[in-house]
Amino acid sequence: MQTAEIRQRWLDYFASRGHTVVPSASLVSDDPTLLFTVAGMVPFVPYLTGLVPAPYPRATSVQKCIRTNDIEEVGKTPRHGTFFQMNGNFSFGDYFKEQAIAYAWEFLTSAEDEGGLGFDPKDLWVTIYEDDDDAFQYWKQTANLPDERIQRLGKGTNYWSTGQPGPAGPCSEIFFDRGPAYGADGGPATDDDRYVEIWNLVFMEYLRGQGTGKDDFEILGELPKKNIDTGMGLERVAFLKQGVENMYEIDQVRPVLDKAAELSGRRYGANHDDDVRMRVIADHVRSALMLIADGVSVSNEGRGYILRRLLRRTVRAMRLLGVETATFPELFPASRDAMKAAYPEVESDFDRISRIAYGEEETFLRTLASGTSILDLAVADTKTKGAGELPGDTAFLLHDTFGFPIDLTLEMAEEAGLTVNRAEFDRLMADQRARAKADAKTKKTALADLSVYSAFRAKGETVFTGYDLLETDTSVLGLIVNGESVQSAAAGDIAEVILAETSLYAESGGQEADAGSIVGNGFDLEVLDVQRPVKGLVSHRVQVRSGEVGVGAAARTVVDAEWRRGATQAHSGTHLVHAALRQILGPQAHQSGSYNKAGYLRLDFAWNQGLSAETRSEIEEVANNAIREDLEVVTRVLPLDEAKALGAMALFGEKYGDLVRVVDIGGPWSRELCGGTHVRHSSEIGIINLVSESSIGSTSRRIESLVGRDAFRDLATERAIVSELTASLKTPREQLPDRISELLANLKAAEKKIAEYESRQLAGRVPELVASATRVGEVTLVSESVGSLRSTDELRQLVTSVRERLGSDAAVVALAAEVSGKPAVIVATNPAARETGVRAGVLARGAAGVLGGGGGGKDDLAQGGGSDVSAIPAALESVTSNLAA
Template sequence: MQTHEINNRFIEHFRNTGHTVVPSASLILDDPNLLFVNAGMVQFKPYFLGEVPAPYPRATSIQKCVRTADIDEVGKTTRHNTFFQMAGNFSFGDYFKEGAIEHAWQLITASQDSGGYGLEPDRIWVTVYNNDDEAARLWNKVAGLPAERIQRRGMDDNFWSMNVPGPCGPSSEIYYDRGPAYGQEGGPLVDESRYIEIWNLVFMQDQRGESTGPGKSDFSVLGPLPAQNIDTGMGVERVACLLQGVENVYETDLVRPVINMAEELSGRRYGADPNDDVRFRVIADHARTGVLLVSDGVTPSNETRGYVLRRLLRRIVRSTRLLGVHEPVLGEFAQVVRDAMAPSYPELTTEFERIDSVMRNEEEAFLATLSAGSKIFDMAATETRRAGSTQLPGSKAFQLHDTYGFPIDLTLEMAAEQGLSVDEQGFRDLMSEQRRRAKEDARARKTAHADTSTYRSLLDEHGTTEFIGYTDLQAQSRVLGLLVNGAPVPAAGEGSEVELILDRTPFYAEGGGQIADTGRLVGPGVELEVTDVQRAVPGLFAHRARVVAGEVGVDTKLEAGVDVDRRRAIARSHSATHLVHAAVRSAYGKRAAQAGSLNSPGRMRFDFTAPSAVSAPVMSGVEEEVNEYLQNDVEVQAYNTTMDRAMELGAVALFGEKYGDQVRVVDMGDYSRELCGGTHVGSIAQLGVVKLVSDSSVGSGVHRVEALVGMDAMRYISKEHMLVNQLTEQFKVRAEDLPDRIEGMVTRLRNAEKELQQLRVAQVLQSAGELAGRSVDVNGVSLVAEQVPDGVDGNSLRALTGEVRGRFASRPCVVALFSADPESSKVSFVVAVNRDAQDRGLAAGKLVPSFAEHVGGRGGGKADMAQGGGSEPAGITAAVGALRRELEQVVAHG
């Protein structure tokens, strides 16, 4: 049974039992605790936490998931994967344990002819929580499982929570016995290789408290939940292994095609060599994950999600190179993933041109980085040997990993090739420190779930904050909650930094690329300055403020006032972003998808996925198109509608955003229509002017445009005009003639520099005879090895070396010249060997390694000439001596 059929049967089974079918959420939901969606229940988390009411009593989904904690282990085993699909059914206060068990049992044991999976009931085992007698009884009642196939486990295995205060409860896991060939008898308690887990049913029935220790089970259970919920997750890939009769996920129908392509490209076979098998599995796993991440709007970068994607793609490239493939490969693998996965995720087809472009651009960038990183590695290896060690420091391995994206296995392989080991423990310590800092940063984020228990209590007690900021910039508000350093307090005095939860607010909370409003809160004898506003939990606004005067307390009534001029400037920027987005799509098509934005007073930043090189003339046309449209004085309209209706109207939805059934659409005539929760101008004429001031690439396949709006744009244009006037005055030409005049001046300067360079070369070459005259005899070979005056550039040094070699027409010679740059402390060297010396076994390229390490460098070349550089001018004398010793040895043995 193909994987798509497994998914279809799951969805149809639960659709027929009254479940609402919910599409998979994006892999990059706005959850500060998660880098990527890693479980089927993530998109339903607000319903389980009680932050918002569930729109349906029961639901089902096939959720795409990514877990990245074990990236370095992927490929080494057949168990580790980064991408997987989780099929789930969910009940929000509807059915409970019996219903969950019935639904699961019916699907997995019903015959395939009747729409089930047809698994043999006698080979199914389950585990339940230690004291969950009810679940054990129901498995016997509903499924007829005998007691010996119902095993019990403790909290670490069969009790679930979100690791923060909130819903929790026992779970029951379903296992399938693959038979004696896979291990020992005795159920999952004895052998989980033979008994493979396929489904986990979580019974949310309790409320957990704060953690009491570092362990997974170190928390107290406070009591029953007001409503009992169900959260289940079936591993689609694991079920596919069983139904397709294969050993592991890498042999299933959606993964094996990638390995087949890798076999075709490399000429090697999966299963023939254990080392190659690791590389095949890395390619297969990471290719799927990479394509799905790019599809959901992630682009390679050096930060957070983009950094993970970059690591995955680079590991693919490195693995294929180790398989002997040196041509570009990411595009080939992307096509295979698209063809395999598109039946379940059709967006892979519609967005493929963009996906393919991003992946190919990243591969091109990595190949350049690989070259640069290899040089850094070679220098580190040289330094290690010079220090008398055979172990590369962990700090160097970490630098290669953190700066150049080298996986540790790449560094280990390169080190082994040079006879070195790597301080892996030192590397791991630095990685652990980096993860620790990352976790601290995550905890310090503005709305981390670990710190939201107080907010959720306020939400439960008072309901949501009413946002009136679309229409009003002032409001009478009441303080519902007051926090200092995350802890609730009854009051706070002058100078205090506080967070206020208000019953209603005109302040816009940061989101959708728009920064938060600022302003003031004023009441009887008290005044506060609002510096930031965040959504603490869905529906609840946290106002960060400083008490300027007096004392504020819970229930204090305040006049909330937004900084009007600042809000209007931000609104102009946000509206300008929509227009620039429309113009970019007009120029480059739908492939130019928004990849981020920032709207601040008078200035906007817009990132988009660039399908190819972005040309200056096209971006100039974007600016002209936007400003031409501004002349129409089109009214900006915002309205709420259903998601389906918005899509029918052609509204643009952004990658990575989660939308509900009801969405807010912002129209600017027929030119721009986007889903957006931000604030905007009433008419586009209020923007005045939009001036693009920056246009650059900010990552693989991502382009950034920055623009000024309104008076900020006018001031910029005025300054540019003044600058042009100054130049026309200085050059005594009209403004339109400035480019030609400046180009002419630059051309003359370049010509003058070339003439000076030619004079310098001629001057240097005059010393060739003198240098040749100072040659020394080394067993019948003339050696010229000297440092020439500082500042001789590489081209001149090469020309001089060749000229000196030419002075030895009938005698074997080796010429090695060194030049140091006093400003940069860099060393350049060139080695030349004539034909007579080559006949005696000498080759320029082979001589370089004998001395290059003394100048802290490396180099190479052919038999007649080689060159390179280093970073230690003080080592030139030692390098000359080393070269002479090498020459003596080679000639003597030759």
């Protein structure tokens, strides 16, 4: 049974039993505490917790998920995958435990020709929470399972909660017995790979209190509504139904594994280590494909870093299979073809997906080349010192700074006859993880408690009137101070205000929140920010400028008209620049992110090379031509499918409901899904002035532009600068570039002559310095301060010239100078001096310590510096003392 068929059977089964079929949410989670959607229930959390009223009593979905906490286990077990699909059925205060158990058993054991999965009941085991007698009885009466196949387990295993105070409840898990060939008897309690968990039913019926860990918390009482949250692992069921050994061999994953085997010339099933690597490749390619399809781009932080890690682990695994050339152009099409039946977007958007993936592979292959050079130097240095172990901090530097995998470092060090100080590397990695975990915990704590909004959201959605009005009469539904709901806020307080209606735009879609105020009888509130903490609810962060505001008070929202005008100009300008980009570069130059506020816009787009000055000018001209043509801006609210059929562009990373707002500028010339505020005619934008274009990644670029009045002011400033230059240089404006080039050439020639003169001056000082040489033990020493120099390069040239003139007898040269207001010292030794044991690096470090700084270098040439120019004589004296010692 193909994976796509299992998926469809699930949806059909629950749809026929009154469940609303909900499409999968994006892998990019709305939850600010999560990087990704990590479980099927994540999109339903607001309904399960009561924060937002559920729009339907029961629902079903097949949710795309990403988890990377077990990434090191990928490929080693039959069930660990980074990307996976979770089939879920949910009840929001509708049916409960008995019905959920009945649905699960019926779907699993009904015959295939009846729409079920056809599992044999004798192969299924169940676990329940140890005190859940109701679940035990329901399983007995529904499935007629023998007592020994219903195992009672403790709170740490069979009790669900979010890990924080809130909803909780017992759960029941269903396992498939793969048979004696896979492990010992004893059921799921043996915790053996023989028993594969395929379904988890959570009975959300209690409210838990504070506590730590999975089982150390108090149950405070029952929830007012009991909910059902279940999840069936699609990949796990697929590998069982398809009769293969693990999830990497199912129809949606195996083609990539086979392609990796073909490219490497190695046979899957012949070698355990190679098998693990092929499974890692198959998993990571599919995961990266789905992440990029959902709008994630490669970067060095957050979601982008996870994507980069998956792609680089794939390259590493292919390298360990003996393939050092680019393989993504073979691997990604294989994954696309395996996934397109369930997710058509991976085929329709493959051009963009492949550019991101292939670009990252090219970048990492270059990284591997440079990292290999650094590793070669470290290996040579280790061997020179007679050591057999590469320092752990070197391995960590390669991993952390260059993205060089530790497995590759271990492999290459072993080839060179060295080991790696893995304990030190692991300690440094653990320190880094601890810092990241502490940071993540801080952020989670700051954002996690949204329960304060639930009572306000239960009163309905905040009505936004700002598309048509700048002022709106409304009422205060609630006030929040320091995370607590309060009845009033007085002058000087910072508070959140929840209103029934608002004309103030909440930050979203790249558009910054409106500036403005909220006023009423006896109070005046300055609006600091406007956000949507939960879906459908707008919160206004304010400072009470005067008076006192209370819950229930009548109020008026007032948008700063000048701010809004600038914001609409910038947002509409963003649409024009995006349309111009696609017109000039092609449809592959797709917007991947944006930010706009009054007078300014920033647009990120998929492209892998810098834009020429001519291309930038052309983009700017196309956008400004659209302004001059006074194109009409029309907004419509349409069903999502209808909007897409009209060609409206959906932007990656944005979330859309069933109804969407379509913004047309000049009809289809620019047609995008957008919830932002816009001008009514393009001429109202005024002018667009592109001020920069830069790289933000191997496959992404960023354009920044000033808009409207800010653009005019910037151009006026440039005009004033040009006028000043034409007057100063007595050159017409059109001849300025040639005149400035001429002056720069003259300046460069003059600097060259000055450098030649100074070089001769320095050379002229060599005889005098050689004549100052003294004898210290077995070594001839020149130790002098040479005053002020322009650079340490000049000092180094002087030192080496003096050393050459001292002949072949043991000699040391130590010269100091003031360079840019700071002291510098350089020490050089000749071969004869080094044979006596003299090391330039040791002498330079000693002198630099006297100068209040640090230094070092090689045995033949080293330098140091510091902060105390007056200590130069003492620093040079330290060289003499160290030689005499």
